[in-house]
Amino acid sequence: MSAELISGKTIGEEIRQSITQRVDKLKELGVTPGLAVVLVGNDPASHTYVTNKQKTSKKLGMHSELIEFDESISQEELLNTINRLNTDDSIHGILVQLPLPEHIEERAVIAAIDPSKDVDGFHPINAGKLMIGEEGFIPCTPFGIMKMIEKIGFDLKGKHAVVIGRSNIVGKPIGQLLLQQDATVTYCHSKTVDLPTITKQADLLVAAVGRPKMITSEHVKEGAVVIDVGINRDENNKLCGDVDFDDVKEIASAITPVPGGVGPMTITMLMANTLLSAERTLQK
Numbered sequence: 001m002s003a004e005l006i007s008g009k010t011i012g013e014e015i016r017q018s019i020t021q022r023v024d025k026l027k028e029l030g031v032t033p034g035l036a037v038v039l040v041g042n043d044p045a046s047h048t049y050v051t052n053k054q055k056t057s058k059k060l061g062m063h064s065e066l067i068e069f070d071e072s073i074s075q076e077e078l079l080n081t082i083n084r085l086n087t088d089d090s091i092h093g094i095l096v097q098l099p100l101p102e103h104i105e106e107r108a109v110i111a112a113i114d115p116s117k118d119v120d121g122f123h124p125i126n127a128g129k130l131m132i133g134e135e136g137f138i139p140c141t142p143f144g145i146m147k148m149i150e151k152i153g154f155d156l157k158g159k160h161a162v163v164i165g166r167s168n169i170v171g172k173p174i175g176q177l178l179l180q181q182d183a184t185v186t187y188c189h190s191k192t193v194d195l196p197t198i199t200k201q202a203d204l205l206v207a208a209v210g211r212p213k214m215i216t217s218e219h220v221k222e223g224a225v226v227i228d229v230g231i232n233r234d235e236n237n238k239l240c241g242d243v244d245f246d247d248v249k250e251i252a253s254a255i256t257p258v259p260g261g262v263g264p265m266t267i268t269m270l271m272a273n274t275l276l277s278a279e280r281t282l283q284k
């Protein structure tokens with residue numbers, strides 16, 4: 001058996017087309033969605049991601065601002081910038097690219113963003129809203145994963161979903177979203193005993209571990225849907241996920257590739273959240 005490929009490039013493109021139409025409508029009503037991206041330091045991967053965020057937002061007709069700081073910026077200066085963006089009416093979405101340099105407290109920076117502009121969905125208010133099923137902002141990667149699951153028509157009701165990873169950005173929120181769709185959710189992590197016995201029971205397996213090709217066919221049930229959140233480099237410095245794609249594709253029913261799977265969905269859902277934030281200003 002060879003699994004169906006769940007392409008984030010294709011699904012993302014479809015979603016972006018509908019975003020463009022909604023942006024045009026909003027502009028006719030006098031609101032141009034505005035995104036501010038804050039980048040600190042010189043991490044090459046972060047640089048690529050923020051460039052893509054900027055390019056994509058502009059392509060969709062949004063207003064986009066990139067604010068770059070040297071690695072040595074103080075936390076206070078960064079917080080001042082966030083405060084300014086919080087009160088700027090042309091900005092509907094603010095994000096601070098992670099990771100931040102060690103001398104800056106990530107939690108304090110995230111908490112300083114106005115929750116109504118927190119298009120990353122990382123603010124404690126939005127994390128809490130997600131937990132109790134209230135409308136806020138859904139973090140972009142888990143949001144993208146849910147869109148992919150919806151697109152392939154996989155009904156989560158009563159299914160066993162196993163999430164490997166418990167980060168605030170991916171693992172915890174995706175578990176909550178799967179639960180909201182009536183899946184039975186199990187979280188696994190670095191201290192889980194006998195991982196394959198648990199993952200082998202999964203109808204849907206989400207791997208967000210950060211270890212190249214760690215998940216093999218030994219971890220996967222025949223016919224399972226496999227979502228790979230990892231972005232790693234293999235022994236030949238080639239981009240790969242947490243899942244050994246060539247091995248697992250033989251037994252899964254559907255699988256996301258790396259690159260071209262979950263990653264591109266993250267940026268698309270950031271655009272969706274920015275648009276949503278701008279649309280909400282008309283409801284106030």
Ligand SMILES: Nc1nc2c(c(=O)[nH]1)N[C@@H](CN(C=O)c1ccc(C(=O)N[C@@H](CCC(=O)O)C(=O)O)cc1)CN2
Nearest residue numbers: 049095096097098099120140259260261263264266267
């Ligand atoms: N403030 C945030 N920081 C970070 C987030 C986030 O959602 N908000 N997530 C990641 C980085 N990230 C977006 O910021 C991101 C990562 C990967 C991709 C992507 O499209 N990956 C490609 C491969 C890219 C490559 O060639 O290296 C893929 O999987 O096809 C998009 C966005 C951490 N920081």
